[in-house]
Amino acid sequence: MALLLALPLLLTGCGPGTSPHATGAEAGGRHVPWSRVTPLSDPRAYQGPTTATVDSADITPVTRKANPVLPARLTDTQGTEVTVRSTDRVLALDLYGSLAATVYGLGMGDRLVGRDQSTGFPGAAKLPLVTQGGHRLNAEAILALHPTLLITDTTLGPWDAVLQLRDSGVPVVVVGARRSLGTVGTLVDEVAAALGVRAEGKRLRDRLDKEVAAERARIDRIAPDTAARRPRVLFLYARGQAGVYYLFGKGSGADSLIGALRGVDVASEAGINGFTPLNAEAMAKARPDLIMMMSEGLRSVGGVDGALRLPGVAQTPAGRHRRIVDMSDYQVLSFGPLTARVLDALARAVYAPDSLGGAS
Known part of the structure; x- marks a missing residue:
């Protein structure tokens, strides 16, 4: 921690x-x-x-037309019960750029309305920046985008900005903050649950598992x-x-x-x-x-x-x-x-x- x-x-x-x-x-x-x-x-x-x-x-999405099942009701990693009723305007913000990339991979890239400093894949190039001084959340800039969902973790701050968004009525889903090869699939599951696209999440997780397994097998052969x-x-x-x-x-x-x-x-x-x-x-x-x-x-x-x-x-x-x-x-x-x-x-x-x- x-x-x-x-x-x-x-x-x-x-x-x-x-x-x-x-x-x-x-x-x-x-x-x-x-x-x-x-x-x-x-x-x-x-x-x-x-x-x-x-x-x-470039990130290849698992589908060009995701079908969210809404409302999505879930308990996030902090134990907060969240109901997501709309995924029309999504922000996915974290220190590593993983969350927005995962949203894109799930076929929901067209719902992203902003980005953090670390989001760097080509499909996000034109999204407005909502973090300041590197990785500091700007609540006013975020609210100006009228998001219907914020997916984030505990790697960005200040946390008061996240609480301000939640108090303003924006559904906030907090996912796990740890990043490693072992968390790639679980992160997909968490993001997919927040977006109401669990079926697409399974497809993306299965694809990534196979891709990573193939690379690891290749490395085992050449090392x-x-x-x-x-x-x-x-x-x-x-x-x-x-x-x-x-x-x-x-x-x-x-x-x-x-x-x-x-x-x-x-x-x-x-x-x-x-x-x-x-x-x-x-x-x-x-x-x-x-x-x-x-x-x-x-x-x-x-x-x-x-x-x-x-x-x-x-x-x-x-x-x-x-x-x-x-x-x-x-x-x-x-x-x-x-x-x-x-x-x-x-x-x-x-x-x-x-x-x-x-x-x-």
Whole structure:
């Protein structure tokens, strides 16, 4: 719980630039088909940075015409009984951009009337922003959109703004705040229940389960078969302009990604729960072969050269090899409909860097 309460403070102002959707390298490109890819013989020894890009940031909805069954009556994650009578004007707001992406994946994208800073898929590009200073809810901006439903979690604040919306008569459904590979399906279920589209929710959950399972099976085939040969990976969160540097460990979501990539999560190995401030001693103990970062975080410290100047980084195997893998802030920890593509992109960056963005 402490992690969930503190993350909004860490990520305040971490919006990835002024564009509300990924473009250029973050949007991805055509990847070399896996059938033509030869994985690295030793992923621990590879030298140089890599940007992990999805082949497409577009979300494919399970239907073009969802059929909400309303009124939808449910008890949200906080135990509040909510009745949803209209899904004509929906806001789905959270720290990770997962909720709006899930609404879109359920075939209800045309009902979205606004977005948070972290919502970055192309279909949301023209939606008005309703968060300030990064991830601060603006109750007045939200009410001006006349929403008939707000789906959110506890990662955005201030909470008084959520209560103000509820007091104004807007149905508010609070869903789970934890994000990992294990919560992808449950998040779909919660959002689908709030929208009255449980049937579409089952279809989306089944599709995502199959996609993620296929990616994990592929990674199992290409990753080294012994733990000693698997890359030691560390997720480093950085916001250089704020002087904020953290190592993400067990329960952060980053551990879930690293485990799926068959890497050794060195932060969890070192006993880090949630996150801990970066320090040279922790880096020396972790000895990562590869450091994973958000793209804006890497930019905020001045790129790879700047990252190497952070405490202890240059002295690690990753630092000596300049082995930093960055990925769009919109995608890397979102754990939404793009999860399988995120895994694919990260697997390529770790095990077959030359396959990213190549011509097929």
